[in-house]
């Protein structure tokens with residue numbers, strides 16, 4: 001396996017070092033070579049060279065089996081240009097239309113909800129990842145004046161909506177799940193989300209064994225806190241998926257616990273923790289590396305290395321069960337020590 005590693009900015013660097021430690025440990029434990037190539041693309045690199053990523057950057061990424069990203073975002077780059085080019089650019093250029101975000105509570109002690117535990121918090125969110133409001137169609141007129149007009153359009157195509165909804169049903173079917181819930185705001189956003197309604201009903205008709213339900217996104221935000229056990233598979237658009245998976249991160253014990261995949265089935269895909277670069281925590285050896293490490297498990301699973309993925313998840317569960325974690329989830333360790341403990345579990349399984 002050849003993996004490109006973009007540590008990026010802030011705590012992205014801290015947690016990527018631990019994800020790399022775990023990948024090296026898994027490689028040794030299973031005797032499977034994993035070749036990691038570090039790319040310097042980051043705010044530092046942009047501020048030093050003026051380059052966000054090289055002209056052939058996306059082509060370069062396509063030559064790898066997968067890409068791992070820490071996080072991007074730095075207060076010195078106020079327009080966030082480098083993050084847009086590197087992360088959003090990769091999602092669009094590599095056509096990574098599936099944003100796969102499992103929400104799985106790994107230990108009852110980490111539940112933020114009274115009387116809800118592992119049995120209640122275990123679902124996946126499929127977020128459309130190439131369209132919506134993130135495509136930056138629009139513009140500003142009379143910017144900076146009291147007459148300013150700012151327009152940000154939401155793009156929904158039949159192709160884009162169809163392929164993410166179909167992927168959600170295929171995932172459910174392949175994993176023995178029986179419920180898929182689509183969230184939109186079709187009561188208020190009557191153009192774009194009418195398309196989501198139409199396609200959802202049409203696709204659902206091909207999966208008679210799966211119960212297809214719909215919720216408005218505002219109601220879903222409430223139900224995720226009140227009754228998360230009702231969900232198995234959620235499918236939604238780019239913006240809503242972004243927001244509800246932060247709620248999902250909180251349901252897992254905190255944003256530092258959540259991993260994700262940006263996937264185009266069969267093509268080079270990109271894996272990253274759900275959290276951002278958290279500048280206030282950066283370089284202090286306090287960020288939780290588990291979201292990044294679980295993202296490596298998603299990457300291994302997607303590349304067909306299922307035993308290796310299971311071993312990484314098991315090592316994370318052991319660390320949590322024994323309290324060998326960072327302080328955000330109640331442990332005594334720093335980022336490096338928490339990563340080392342997880343890597344050590346992989347060595348012990350030999």
Ligand SMILES: NC(=O)c1ccc[n+]([C@@H]2O[C@H](COP(=O)([O-])OP(=O)(O)OC[C@H]3O[C@@H](n4cnc5c(N)ncnc54)[C@H](O)[C@@H]3O)[C@@H](O)[C@H]2O)c1
Pocket residue numbers: 011015070071072073074075080087254255256257272273274275276277278279280281286287288289291328
């Ligand atoms: N995919 C990405 O790279 C990505 C995602 C979101 C935000 N960002 C960028 O990150 C920067 C900071 O954004 P933000 O503060 O809104 O979101 P953030 O996710 O970086 O941090 C929000 C808060 O969550 C907690 N947190 C996040 N990750 C944690 C971890 N690993 N361990 C412990 N606690 C953790 C911290 O309390 C932090 O203050 C911005 O520049 C933003 O654009 C990048």
